[in-house]
Amino acid sequence: MAAKFLDAAARAAFTSAIQAIEGVSAAEVVVAVRRRSASYLHANVIAGVAVAVAGLAVTLFSAHEFALTSILVDPFVVGGIAGALVELLPGAKRALSPQKLRHREVLRAARATFIERGVHRTRDRSGVLVYISWLEREVVLVPDSGVERVLAGDAGADATRTLTAAIPDGGAAVARELGRLAPALAAALPRRADDVNELPDAVDSDLERGER
Structure with missing residues (x-):
């Protein structure tokens, strides 16, 4: 599903949006798409512990009599498997991670990517990073000092909300909304x-x- 978000049509749409913005303005736009902004390992632990406790309860209170080794081992084996399977379920990681935590991690990763991709190295400090984190379903705009006044306050917040709201419709939808920032x-x-x-x-x- 993550790869479908950024298929060939979406890539072309992002390139068109970037060129549309840069064709009429001095802004330099970089789009970065990440599978996730943090590992959220606590979600694996929560799922694993919950399944292990449930399994232990079954072995202890079921009408069926379990062997002692099954009581001591099986719930934890099943819990470990459940915790590992969470890696394949981004929706579970998202559900088990508070929104404030997800937002904080996306902001942290976006700011790091801004530096890593050299968005701050333009002549007029006119770079803008459009950071899209797929697992968290969130978009963050990181403008350099020359663009910050344009994307500050309500204007930037509105643009971020609009871009984020388009994520469920796919990468091409996000690109279309990005292109509308050109004027x-x-x-x-x-x-x-x-x-x-x-x-x-x-x-x-x-x-x-794949997963990092």
Whole structure:
């Protein structure tokens, strides 16, 4: 499912949106898509412990008489398997992770990616990172100082909410919403005659590389 979010059509849509923004404004846009922003191992532990406790209760209180080794071993084996299976269930990780924790991890990862991808290295500090975290179903905009005034306050919050709301409809839907930021960016940061493309337009994604 994660790979389908960023299929060929979505990649093309993101490239078009980036070029539309950069064609009319001085902003330099980088899109990064990550499978998840943290491991959320507590979700594995919660699921494993819950299943182990349930299994232990069954062996202790069932009408069937279990061998002592089954009582001492089987619940924990089943719990361990359940905890491991959570890695294959991003929805379970999301459900077992508080929204504030998810948001904090997405912000942390987005800011780190901003530096890692060199979004801060543009001539006029006009870079904008569009960070999409698939497991958390969240988009974060990280603007450099030259763009921050455009995406500060309500404008930035509204854009973030709109982009995030489009995630369930797929990457192409998010790209369409991203392209709609072009007029606002053009009005605040008009493209100059000597503007050059300083950052890559291709989407930076780890969805194809599997879980980190």
